[in-house]
Amino acid sequence: MIVKKMTLEEKAGLCSGLGSWHTKPVERLKVPSIRMSDGPHGLRKEVKLKDDPKKTQTVKATCFPSGSALASSWDKSLINQVGKALGEECQAEDVSIILGPAVNIKRSPLCGRNFEYYSEDPYLSSRMAANYINGVQSQGVGTSLKHFAANNQECRRMSASSNIDERTLREIYLSSFEYAVKEAKPWTVMCSYNRLNGEYASQNKYLLTDILKNEWKFEGFVMSDWGAVDDRVKGLKAGLELEMPSTNDENTKRIVNAVKTGELDEKVLDGAVERILRIVFKTAENKKKNISYDKKAHHNFARSAAEECMVLLKNEGDILPLKKDANIAVIGEFAEKPRYQGGGSSHITPVKLDTALEEMRKIPKLGVSYAKGYEIETDEIDENLINEAKNTAKDAETTVIFAGLPDRYESEGYDRTSMSIPENQLRLINEICSIQKNVVVVLSNGSPIEMPWIQNVKGVLEAYLTGQASGSAVTDILFGDVNPSGKLAETYPKKLSDTPCYLNYEGEADEVYYGEGVFVGYRYYDKKEIEPLFPFGFGLSYSEFEYSDIKLSSESIKDSENLVVSVKIKNVSGIKGKEVAELYVGAPKGNVIRPVKELKGFEKIELEPHEEKTVKFTLDKRSFAYYDVSIKDWRVLNGTYEIFVGSSSRDIRLKSKVDVLSEVNIKKKYTRNSTVGDILSDPNNKEIGKMLLSKIGMNTESMGTDALGMSWDLVLRAFVSFSGDEFKEADLQNLLNQLNR
Ligand code: BGC
Numbered sequence: 001m002i003v004k005k006m007t008l009e010e011k012a013g014l015c016s017g018l019g020s021w022h023t024k025p026v027e028r029l030k031v032p033s034i035r036m037s038d039g040p041h042g043l044r045k046e047v048k049l050k051d052d053p054k055k056t057q058t059v060k061a062t063c064f065p066s067g068s069a070l071a072s073s074w075d076k077s078l079i080n081q082v083g084k085a086l087g088e089e090c091q092a093e094d095v096s097i098i099l100g101p102a103v104n105i106k107r108s109p110l111c112g113r114n115f116e117y118y119s120e121d122p123y124l125s126s127r128m129a130a131n132y133i134n135g136v137q138s139q140g141v142g143t144s145l146k147h148f149a150a151n152n153q154e155c156r157r158m159s160a161s162s163n164i165d166e167r168t169l170r171e172i173y174l175s176s177f178e179y180a181v182k183e184a185k186p187w188t189v190m191c192s193y194n195r196l197n198g199e200y201a202s203q204n205k206y207l208l209t210d211i212l213k214n215e216w217k218f219e220g221f222v223m224s225d226w227g228a229v230d231d232r233v234k235g236l237k238a239g240l241e242l243e244m245p246s247t248n249d250e251n252t253k254r255i256v257n258a259v260k261t262g263e264l265d266e267k268v269l270d271g272a273v274e275r276i277l278r279i280v281f282k283t284a285e286n287k288k289k290n291i292s293y294d295k296k297a298h299h300n301f302a303r304s305a306a307e308e309c310m311v312l313l314k315n316e317g318d319i320l321p322l323k324k325d326a327n328i329a330v331i332g333e334f335a336e337k338p339r340y341q342g343g344g345s346s347h348i349t350p351v352k353l354d355t356a357l358e359e360m361r362k363i364p365k366l367g368v369s370y371a372k373g374y375e376i377e378t379d380e381i382d383e384n385l386i387n388e389a390k391n392t393a394k395d396a397e398t399t400v401i402f403a404g405l406p407d408r409y410e411s412e413g414y415d416r417t418s419m420s421i422p423e424n425q426l427r428l429i430n431e432i433c434s435i436q437k438n439v440v441v442v443l444s445n446g447s448p449i450e451m452p453w454i455q456n457v458k459g460v461l462e463a464y465l466t467g468q469a470s471g472s473a474v475t476d477i478l479f480g481d482v483n484p485s486g487k488l489a490e491t492y493p494k495k496l497s498d499t500p501c502y503l504n505y506e507g508e509a510d511e512v513y514y515g516e517g518v519f520v521g522y523r524y525y526d527k528k529e530i531e532p533l534f535p536f537g538f539g540l541s542y543s544e545f546e547y548s549d550i551k552l553s554s555e556s557i558k559d560s561e562n563l564v565v566s567v568k569i570k571n572v573s574g575i576k577g578k579e580v581a582e583l584y585v586g587a588p589k590g591n592v593i594r595p596v597k598e599l600k601g602f603e604k605i606e607l608e609p610h611e612e613k614t615v616k617f618t619l620d621k622r623s624f625a626y627y628d629v630s631i632k633d634w635r636v637l638n639g640t641y642e643i644f645v646g647s648s649s650r651d652i653r654l655k656s657k658v659d660v661l662s663e664v665n666i667k668k669k670y671t672r673n674s675t676v677g678d679i680l681s682d683p684n685n686k687e688i689g690k691m692l693l694s695k696i697g698m699n700t701e702s703m704g705t706d707a708l709g710m711s712w713d714l715v716l717r718a719f720v721s722f723s724g725d726e727f728k729e730a731d732l733q734n735l736l737n738q739l740n741r
Helices: 008-014 067-072 076-092 122-137 166-184 205-215 232-238 250-261 266-286 295-309 356-361 383-394 423-435 470-478 522-528 676-680 686-694 705-713 718-722 729-739
Strands: 036-038 046-048 056-058 097-099 142-148 161-163 188-191 221-224 311-315 327-331 367-371 398-404 439-444 459-462 511-513 545-552 556-558 563-571 577-586 598-607 612-619 626-628 633-635 639-648 651-661
Touching: 008 250, 008 266, 067 076, 067 122, 067 295, 076 097, 076 122, 076 295, 122 142, 122 166, 122 598, 142 166, 142 205, 142 266, 166 626, 188 205, 205 232, 221 266, 232 250, 232 266, 250 266, 295 470, 327 356, 327 383, 356 367, 356 470, 367 383, 383 423, 398 423, 423 439, 439 470, 459 470, 545 577, 545 639, 545 651, 563 577, 563 598, 563 639, 563 651, 577 612, 598 612, 676 686, 676 705, 686 729, 718 729
Parallel strands: 036 097, 097 142, 142 188, 161 511, 188 221, 327 367, 327 398, 398 439, 439 459, 556 651
Antiparallel strands: 046 056, 311 459, 545 563, 563 612, 577 598, 577 639, 626 633, 639 651
16 A cells, blocks of 8 residues: 555655665655664664764674574574574664674685684574574564575685576575475565676576565565665665665666666556565564663673584693693783674674683682783784793793684675685794693684694684673683583694695686585595595594484485484583584485485573483475476485484584485486486386397397496487387387386
């Protein structure tokens, strides 16, 4: 009804924002303006300064762990709670839509924005995203699932084309969004800057309409990333409803004109306006008045969230947890000036900031000496700082070095050029290791780094960028108040040249070829048998867990049926702890090139000392399927699939097998260029194949089909040449009719 009452100009106007962060109101029709803000791991609400309205600042908000860290928790309920807390803060700050979560796949460790993204694996990424969305939206606040799609590098992000084959796109890059859209129904989706197979995401009908809306049934509206619109009218036709930020109505005029000249059907504009209005009114209806949130409680929650995310990578000789009555040396400027979030549009102003140094100094009987060791702001080696650090470290029982990537190393807007930490930190670690045998390194970084020093240190805690309470969370883990339970949501390769897209990353002249196909992350390292520094899904605990008793609900299923897999996990240590059990499925060998295994389930459980629990996973058709481009659908090939359950992708503890029978009968289409092998491997036509071979004097009964050698790949038309007079062109036509019947 409202759309009908709107003028053409009002409708076209509603399709772009008001300023940087609002939609436009239509006052005469009581259409409110709503506000959106970044996202994703805290609220970045920009406000104008009172004394200088040209300048802005962002309001204080709780800084939760960033995406790469949150995913390392592998904890669906935790990320849901984080979403709820963010929703509460949005309500308190009058923000209707938070711009997140960001779910682009980590194709290379170099992507400057990896800290914001979840994983190299679409199953993990999409499950985390769905739980985040459910959490935020349960508070009556919308989300914007971004950046749709295939925005996997920052280099030339506004012009490059991600050139991806359809199967890879479906199985890896779109899968990271698909479950989140279908399951959690985000109120909005944000399209990405880049082009996909040549066409800008902001005007890509295949992405925005065919897949997102028609196939996945997305009911909200699509907004552009900030400045991502190339051709506004084309964008509207393709399914981009809202352009952000304002273009001062430049594009409003273009839309009006396009309707007047007949270039754009007004019905398309009406549809877009209706989608925007539905969400605008939904947020208005859900707006809570006079809300405030408990900043202290949110800080405490940020602390416990951070504790779930950190990943213990090395703990030789149980150097950790540290004793609380020891003398320790704390080295590295990050200990007093933590790096706890990434740079760019997600950068928020935290309510409070804990530092590890201060937190450690609060422990009553702990002797803490500190030396800076390096300056965060430069890569230059300062010999004085190094000598001072060595003096501080030499007499301590243990030295904890805080290292990692400074802000300028990783940010939205550009990619890293290497996986190294700064030169001055590398030198510091080496120097300290030369005089101290008990070294623990605490890392703050948003994406994998090389660790040439790994053999020389006893402990490594990957603290990631874990938000405003990272300092206290690190302390809790180092001293055993909290048992670490995070696991890597991405592979840590030994060196950059080991990475799957090493040869193609960033592309040439705006064309980026995704040549590694579906072999992204562990799918690649597994297939190539490359030993990573730390594998996907890896993380240590102070407890020890044993896996036993794998049970499958059935030995064979149809692909329309679910399979329930259960395993028992026991905490065999005297310390309460949490374990993430990971389930992978391995497809049988066949004509389709598949990864060795793929993640299809995970559960995080808490176990008291010596407690045992049963963990259950439910697998469905998608757990066994690949995307078959010839039928444009997910398909399961008949065969025996392996089920792996383990503690990491390279620490499989239990295995089993299940036969899966596809209920989809796809009729093969035979042509002159089909092969003998095609016929012989088709159970319905095997006999015809044998008959055909007899025409060229081959008796499959005596030699068996395996011994066909060269003849296996003979194309059918070749029989006309090779059979003398036995098989003519007309016989070939008859044969094809028979095969295709
Ligand atoms: C980023 C988005 C962000 C937007 C608004 C863009 O540069 O890519 O993720 O939501 O700015 O700040």
